[in-house]
Amino acid sequence: MTVDSSAKCFSSKTSPTLTREVLPELQRLLTLLLQKFQREWRADVHMDKVSLPRLKTMTWNLATQDSEVREPVAVINLKLQNDMQCPQESDLSFQLAKETLDTMLKSVYSIRDQLSNMGET
Template identity: 30%
Template sequence: MKNDYSSLDILLKLSSKQQMVNVCQQAFLYRKRGPDHLPEAFIKDISQTLGLSARETRQCVCTLGHLLKTAVFNGSTDPKDIFVIFPAGFHKNLRDLITKIIIDNMDMWKEDSVAVQVSLPKLVDFDWRVDTKTSSDSVARMSVPTCILNLQIQPKAPRIDKTPQAETVNVELSKETLDTMLDGLGKIRDQLASVANR
């Protein structure tokens, strides 16, 4: 089903480019949540500017969100590729402005789209070091090397408008565990290399 983006011509009534950027940001942020989840204060402000009812404004913003989502899904930052999304006869200046906003925000919106997918926590950064643990028993005093991994992990966001803080997880690996892990990673590397060479 193709959306009727020609209804977006009403956005020409917005008073400034910054207001258009704000509308696009909100439309993309709430693109999956439906018209009833848009913030009331935002809808009231835009409704007054556009001269529309709250329901019509919500529908307009959702249509814009669908257009933005389609552009990000296509992933091109070439204006010609984005122009194809708009219907024939769409207002040229408005099309150019929306296209510029899409190009300016493409990287951030792609990252946001990936971040809200159902997935495991994201590895943000890591550090490692080798420590020597000293242990003693009745026979002799021994030094045992261990590898300490410091992982910074960002969990999935609990809400669409919140970015969770990275959490730190420390893992201690003995020499045997590290050897097993490296052997497993080596086998994965070899399997991927054999698939890539086919």
């Protein structure tokens, strides 16, 4: 049964007076439901909300790989903070060879330039 056919069925079996009496009661019941479950629904929305962690600190040092070539690499240590419900910190460490670091820096410079251009407009 579609909404239109339900409405026709309802309107054909009821008088206009009854319809006017039912609508305020429906409004009252909907208001009560919204008030009753508002906190719970807001908590659900908050829990489903996706939040990216933010960078708290960054340190780095140079290290030598354990291989025959022994090329130095940069070891990057990031401390990230998630600000969702209870602030949690997590540590992330990774190493980059010079070529990879150059590629990453070019990308970061491109991001910086785009952010600067957005600020000017």
